[in-house]
Amino acid sequence: MRWGSVLSLGGAALVVLLQGQLVLSDIPIEVTSTDSLKSAGKAIAAPMWTFYEQNQTEGIPGKLTGTWYVAGAMFMTLIQYWQVSGDNQYNSVVSHDLMFQAGRNYDYFDSNYSQWLGNDDQMFWGLAAITASETGFPEVSGKPTWTSLARAVATMQINRWNTEQCDGGITWQIHPWQAGYTLRNSISNGGLFLLSARLGRFTTNQTYFEWAEQIWDWSADTPLIQAEKNWYVADSTSGDNNCIDSGDMQWSYNYGVYLAGSAVMYNATGDQKWLNRTTGLMGRLLQHFFPQEYGGNIFSEVACEKLHTCDRNMLNFKGWTSMWLAMTASMVAETRDAILPKLQGSAVAIGKQCDGETENLCGSRWYQDTWDGIKGLEVQMCALGGITSNLMMLSSTSAKTIRTNPNGREQFLDTYSDDTPDALPAISTGDRVGSWILTILWGAGIVAAAWWLIKQK
Known part of the structure; x- marks a missing residue:
């Protein structure tokens, strides 16, 4: 879980509960019909895009008010949606804004935001870039490839x-x-695991596979992944306690990144251990987040939905995880029969929930037959992820939804070669000490400047 979100459960205030609003009829969804799912996707994406246009910070492309990574995750979702639906009406803006936010060094770590970013923030932009690579999203002329951007993040x-x-x-x-x-x-470690696995599969660069192995092994040696506890995935652990404790809130996206990464590793290597890990994590995810209380086939972010305590981050989780479930089914055929009814049941439920106001607004509680009054970009993106996952399932029966590019070892611009993840120096203790010193000096400079200005009055 993103702890910054916990500290601002007031973010739930962004969730507007509306009473007595005029509602539309349901979106009829036939889960075995590509045309039906495409129509539903268009109906859901349109208000999401309106929310995006209305909430950009001072018109900065790709920068939403109060958050940075959510737009990156939205582009990830839209690219995957485009690939399986053919709906390209948003492509030109997605392409421009996704590249714009890569920053001056094309690494999604621009100085405008880098002082307050978390690793999970940057990671989501990396996942958007690798999704662009895998789906064949058009490259931007004169700019680095999407693969280069994903490599830079990794x-x-x-x-x-x-x-x-x-x-x-x-x-x-x-x-x-x-x-x-x-x-x-x-989410930070599992997200890097997923990004590394996908880069390894896409580029056939063994170094990424080695890092995926290392990240998994480390995660399994800590409380983050507890295979012996029915594949329990903890939210976090603290370095202050040498990673012997755990934050035990259950969030679907923590399972999703480790699950999809394991599936990609099995697809790429054929190693039985990755199949065991995939099926183990899948079983836990499907059991916990598709509660029998709602029939067993409707996705629910159970930790917050019933009490309406999901903040703007949590409202997204099951949409991304739905697409990672579909990716898992595409990568590992043995999982398809278990995953398909869960995603199909959720799609039908989404059609009933997305009947808010006059614009097919979607809420958060898919298990509820009518709109629950929550609206915004996040819940629209979440619903679009649920529809997209079903289109991915239909696509995967006849064609690969995630392609590879063994020749993807292109150079990053003209001077930076990222063929291996060793191109950048590691952050040392000296670097950390230096950053503290610079911070102190910077703060002292501000105080001195303020004093000088006062003295001039």
């Missing part, structure tokens, strides 16, 4: 591997001065 994050505590892992926050810096969470 390279930076791999070089943040921190052995000062817990014998490894990447921290949730990037900078030592950020609250929660010593925390190691599943």
Whole structure:
């Protein structure tokens, strides 16, 4: 879980509960019909895009008010949706804004945001870039390839591997001065695991597979992945306690990243251990997040939905995880029969929930037959992810939805070769100490400047 979200459960105030509103009829969805699912996708994507246009910070492409990574995750969702639906009406803006936010160094770590980003924030943009590579999303002329951008994110994050505590892992926050810096969470480490596995499969670069193995092994040696406890995935563990404790809130996306990464690793290597890990994680995810209370085939973010305590981050989780479930089914045929009815049941439920106001607004509780009053970009994206996952399932019966590119070892611009994740130097203790000194000096400079200005009055 994103702890910044917990600290701001007031973010739930962004969730607007509306009473007595005029509602539309349901979106009729036939889960075995590609045309029906495409029609539903268009109806759901349209208000999501309106929310995006209305909530860009001062018109900055790809920067939503109050968050940075959510737009990256939205582009990831839209690219996957485009690939399986053929709906290209958003492509030109997605392409421009996704590249714009890569920043001056094309690594999704621009100085405009880098002082307060977490590893999970940057990671989602990396997942958007690798999704563009895998789906064949058009490249931008004169710019680095999508694969190069995904590599740059992986390279930076791999070089943040921190052995000062817990014998490894990447921290949730990037900078030592950020609250929660010593925390190691599943979405940061699992997200890098998924990104590494997909880069390995797409480029056939063995180094990425080796890092995926290392991240998994480290996660399984900590409380983050507890295979002996029915494949329980904890939310986080603390470096302050040498990673012997765990934050036990259950969130679907923590399972989703480790599940999809394991499926990709099995598809790429054929190693039985990855099949065992895939089926183990899948079983836990399908049992916990598709409660029998709602019939057993409707996805629910059970930790927050019933009480309406999901903040803007949590509202997204099951949409992304739905697509990672479909990816798992595409990568590992043995999982398809278990996953298909869950995604289909959720799609039918989405059609009933997305009848809010006059614009097919979707809520958060898919198990509820009428709109639950929650609206915004996040719940629209979540529903679009649920529809997209079903289109992916139909596509995977006749064609691969995730392609490979063994020749994907292109250079990053003209000077930066990222053929291996060793291109950037690791962050050392000296670097961390230096960053603290610079922070102190920077703060002292501001105080001095303020004093000088006062003296001039």
